[in-house]
Amino acid sequence: MFQRIIVSLALISLASAPAFAWGQTGHRVTGAIAEAHLGEAARAGVAGLIGPETLAEASTWADFMRASDEPFWRAAGPFHYVTVPHGHAYHEVGAPEEGDAVSALALFADVVRDQNAPLEERQRALRFIVHIIGDLHQPLHAGNGTDRGGNDVAVTWFGQETNLHSVWDSKMIEGWQLSFTEISAWLGAKITPEQAAAWMETDPAVWIAESTAIRDTIYPQETRLGYDYAFAHKQTVDTRLSMAGVRIAAYLNALFEEDAPQTEPREAGERSTR
Template identity: 55%
Template sequence: MRKLILLTLSLAVATPAHAWGPIGHRITGAIADENLSGLARANVRMLLGTEDLAEAATWPDDMKSNPDTFWQKQASPWHYVTVKGDEYKASDAPAEGDAMTALARFTATLRDPRAPLEDKRLALRFIVHIIGDLHQPLHDGAGNDRGGNAVSVTWFGKPTNLHSVWDSGLIEQRSLSYSEYTAWLSRSIKPEDVIAWNERDPAVWIRESIALRKTIYPTDPALSWDYAYQHRAEVDERLKRGGVRIAAYLNWVFEAAQPATSAAKR
């Protein structure tokens, strides 16, 4: 039994970071859908067709099982940043890139009228995903514990790691579907919240996540109801802010971008 527990713990620590589980990413995408401008909504529809942002939000994680080198190596670092201080600096980005360099690259693609349609679709899906990632505090790590993946804990008695608790444990513990959870959160987003959170600078999102990250490491690794109660409101707010900011960012991107149809003709 001891060997089995140790094996389970080692597997949990080795689990790659995904940043919000599927439910969390779908929530941010669904909230974003509700806050798109008419112009952004039209561009998203031209690029994705019937695929909404809730579906697009999980796509970069869904593709991690694709054996292609692009997904196994090139795209792997684009889900997180490592911040050595309290403020992200360009020098923090490794040679292979990170979420910030990827966001800049995909933004340029989405605004380029000459970019092929498939490249724009890839860019849009990644932008939605990356913004959600940057609002999960352990995807803005200090570089000393793999974003909490190396912090072994138990969650209601089951061995796991702190990153997994924040990706999915705290969200799934509510026993809500993503649509139910979205409805609950959306009802609590006031107009003044949308105005206050209308922040397109990713450096601000990262600063917020770092400040929160510093408060979430437990002194007792046995996590259950107390930990869930302490951090439930923080999880909810990061999901709400992430969704509002995905919309704010896309509204800005498409303000000056050429219509997506210009790429579709190529």
């Protein structure tokens, strides 16, 4: 079912897509945090699809598979990001013809729910859901449409030539010199019950609005970045990783219960019931 939808799309060049969001360490942090917030139904549902594989392990699979030459993966590049020009909301622009992270999230949720879908497709859908939610919490994966999510913004990071997208994907996190288990344990311990409850939001439009608001504040005034830039944005990185983990859990909790998650973004002014 879903395979036929993807194959029918035009082949998309991966070179036009933003780089991997959060890098492997960041994505694994979001998956590990999510594990701690899964309800019983979601925990059972996840285990029923991917067995002993953890959400931390599942979180990076969609990036790893981008090297595949299978038609599905050649068409799946746009599923890692959205484009929202400055001054606009996602509902004003929506998904392009080839799809984006929001349209893919809705399709993958349908596949996970479909008890008649092949197990392999349901596994792929679940892993992609975990990954997409992480992606949408990296501010530059809600790109403004002018610079490929910061990939075209050349900077140096402690003297090394790179780009702004890479700084946010991995450079800042790698600079901590911590494993994903250390980061997720430290961040997870700081999430209060009140914060977790407030962050249990399953509407991707809300996550995107947060990311675009942050995105518009993180473009540096100079190209040489280092300690000052890392210090200024450390709390933002911590918070977005933590929120992504809680929201992966919230989405999966809803997905494996009768109360299905919001998969189509609401228009401005509407509030989540969760």
